[in-house]
Amino acid sequence: MVHALTRTARRLAGERGASAVEFALVAPLLIALLFGMASTARAFQIQAGVSGAAREAARTLAITNDVGQARSVAVDAAANQSVQLGSGSVSITPTTCSGQPAGTNVRVTIVYRYQPFGPFNDGLALDITSKAVIRCGA
Structure with a gap:
């Protein structure tokens, strides 16, 4: 019995x-x-x-x-969601919308350059693009 315990202890050592x-x-x-999941969520x-910022900008211009x-409005709406946009x-x-034919649509396109965070994402940048289309108001 003692010999078996010694053999097990030697093996574990x-x-x-x-x-x-x-x-x-x-x-x-x-x-x-972990960093990949957090970057994807962001x-x-x-x-x-x-x-949402594109939708609000289109609605504002139409009205x-x-x-x-x-x-x-687009920059402010994005800032409310912790996204820093430039007006460019x-x-x-x-x-x-004035002087446009009836049924003209306003198109707002926003492009945001996203840099994922983490130790393995150096040099990796993605363009996140959103478009909103709304008909001009009267």
């Missing part, structure tokens, strides 16, 4: 550092997976914010006929 080595091999993969949040105000990221066509 040889594997003492195995769990540390296994963890060292798996930890980078787990960290990459990208979806940005897409939702940019989409007020003021392209400056529409751009400002917002493209609006046509720039006014």
